[in-house]
Amino acid sequence: MELWFTERHTSNVKFSIRVDRQLYSAQSEFQRIDVFDSKEFGRFLTLDGYMMLTEKDEFIYHEMITHVPMAVHPGVKRVLVIGAGDGGVIRELTRYHGVEHIDMVEIDPLVVEVCRKYLPRTACRLDDPRVSIHYEDGLKFVRSVENEYDLIIVDSTDPFGPGEGLFTKEFYGNCYKALREDGIMVNQHESPFYEDDAVAMQRAHKRIVESFDISRVYQAHIPTYPSGHWLFGFASKKYHPVRNLNAVAWNMLGLSTRYYTTQLHAGAFALPYYVEELLRDVE
Amino acid sequence: MELWFTERHTSNVKFSIRVDRQLYSAQSEFQRIDVFDSKEFGRFLTLDGYMMLTEKDEFIYHEMITHVPMAVHPGVKRVLVIGAGDGGVIRELTRYHGVEHIDMVEIDPLVVEVCRKYLPRTACRLDDPRVSIHYEDGLKFVRSVENEYDLIIVDSTDPFGPGEGLFTKEFYGNCYKALREDGIMVNQHESPFYEDDAVAMQRAHKRIVESFDISRVYQAHIPTYPSGHWLFGFASKKYHPVRNLNAVAWNMLGLSTRYYTTQLHAGAFALPYYVEELLRDVE
Structure with missing residues (x-):
């Protein structure tokens, strides 16, 4: 068969x-x-x-969306994770002893239930005592929060269907407000290669640039996503993703990774010229 | 239909x-x-x-296999290109006024004929007066050459079929001999992601490491190749691919590119940890 x-x-x-x-x-x-x-x-x-x-390539996405901001911010204690029902981001975050509390906001309880049962490799840390799971719309959740988080990770689906609201100007504005004065927001940022993905990527970038003081994009090789060339957004009130990388401190933590390294961290922000151009067009 | x-x-x-x-x-x-x-x-x-x-993504491959060594070596005059019947490498190389002569060794005359007719965007510079086309086996061609080239670009097919000889220890040894004392060899190096490709990549790397003093690997996003994560080998007698990058000189040339930038150059050598490990295993 x-x-x-x-x-x-x-x-x-x-x-x-x-x-x-x-x-x-x-x-x-x-x-x-x-x-x-x-x-x-x-x-x-x-x-x-x-x-x-x-299971083969999720480590790339989850390491890159988590360790990049964690190696820049010197003391992340409170984290908001939006989406992420599969638990991969939580697994990476809970490796940091300094993290005190994680609010995970997932709209669909069934995704979490299914991942707990069928994807234990990613869902393995959802029961960490520091994690509170909220089954709510992320867009609504952030509306009522102010000056609360050191880091927000937006692990959304694509900008249509249930994830649509997580690509709006209102959402990014509320994330800004929900962050502390040195907070960082990281989001999955679509791909630059195929035209429709590139348009979605530009639209997200434009809205983030309008909301945040610092807004940069970084890339990774994710073979099972369209084109294999995937982007993440790094938006911040204070920290620059490369100049404020604290490689020594991060390496002292002794976390073993399979994709992320502090050398690769800087390299991931060096984008192809055509991608830089697509971003500049909307800045 | x-x-x-x-x-x-x-x-x-x-x-x-x-x-x-x-x-x-x-x-x-x-x-x-x-x-x-x-x-x-x-x-x-x-x-x-x-x-x-x-036609959509060939610029990535051709820019990355050509401009990376050209931005490191301060004065490339004589170049050997092996394979490359489509003309893409020649198109990029002939943009450099300093290049005086290019020997292109392609085993299959029909590939060149077909590309001239159907792929004029890559084959457009095959008639540059500096280019000599040799319809020969690259493996045999380099056997008889000594201390001749500043740069060798191995634009091979995969390590089976007609391209098989271009992944052997004998071939890399002969390339070493064919290069001048500060020469550079760059080759397409397969992919680290799928198992068979990774094994081919390790085998090539092992053989190059045995032949050259400096041997590093760099990466690019090439959506139409398996996994989209493609590698190139940079092997050299003298120049380090990142420490000897002369960004100012290269940018002074004013060549417009769509993928390559001198910032991306350094970033391309920052490999994921699992790729570094695969390479270290055979070094």
Whole structure:
């Protein structure tokens, strides 16, 4: 038998993974949730048919969205994580002893339940006593918060469907307000390569630039996302992502990683010229 | 009508591009050659069914294999290019007025003929008076050359089929000998992500390390190659790829690029930890 999962990266490009079996499938209040097992990527989760994570390459996304801000801010204690129902960001964050409290705001309880059951490698730290899970719309949650967090990580889906509100000017403005005076916001920032992704990326960047004093973009190689060239946004009230990198302090923590290094940290902000141009066009 | 070109990136992963029409197909003495037209990527060339280049993203590969060594070596005059029948490397090299002579050694004359006809955007500088095209096996060509070149660019296909000899210890040893005392060799170095590619990458690296004093690896985002995470090897007798980067001199040349920048140059050598580990394992 041959069973293939296929995602259209554009209407003219398909990426297909041979599947051993489908482990789970359901429609939640918000989206369709599927989990598959595969030889090449291990287990993987899709939402509305879009790849969210695979066991083989999730470390790249989760390390890059977490350790980059953590190596810049000298003392993160309170963190807000939006989305992230798979638990990957929480797993990385809870490795820091200095982190005292994490509010995780996930709109869809079923995603968390499914990941606890089928993706224990990412969901393994959701029961850490420092983590409070709120099943709410992230957009609404941040409206009522002020001067509360050192770090906000926006681990959203794409800018359509349930994740749409997490790409709005109102949302970024509220994140700014929810951060302390030296707070950092990091978000998944789409891709520069295919046209529709690039437009979404530009739109997000424009709105973040309007809200934050410092706003830079960094990149990683994530093979199972469209084009494999994925971006993250680093927005901050005070810290510069490269000049304020404290490599010595971070390396002293002794955290082992498979993608992130403090050398790669600086390199990740050195973007291709065409990406710099796309960003400049909306700054 | 739907017409799709599909490449298996591994036996369990497929990448498919919607094709408008097939422009050319033939079997040469060495390989099967096809050219397609597509909406997403423009025209693209495959050899034995493997993606060689697309009009949309070839600039990434060609800029990164050419400008990285050119921004390090202070005075490249004589260049040997092996493979590169599509002309993309030649196009980038001939932009440098300081380059006096380029020997291009391509085993398959039909590739050159086809690219001249169907891929004028890459083949556009093959008639530059400084270029001598030799239809020969690159492995044999370098055997008889000594102390001749400032730069060798190995723009090979994969390490099986016609390109196999360009991944051998004998070949790298002969390249070393063919270079002047401050010469640089750059090669396409496969990918670290999928297992078979990673093994090929390690094997190439091991052999280059055995032949050259300085041997470093750098990366780029090339969406149409397996995993999108592609590597290049920088091997040298004297120059370090980052410490000897002369950013001021290169920027003074005023060459416009779409991917390469001298800032990105240094960043491209900052590899993910798992890639560093794969390389260290064979050093």
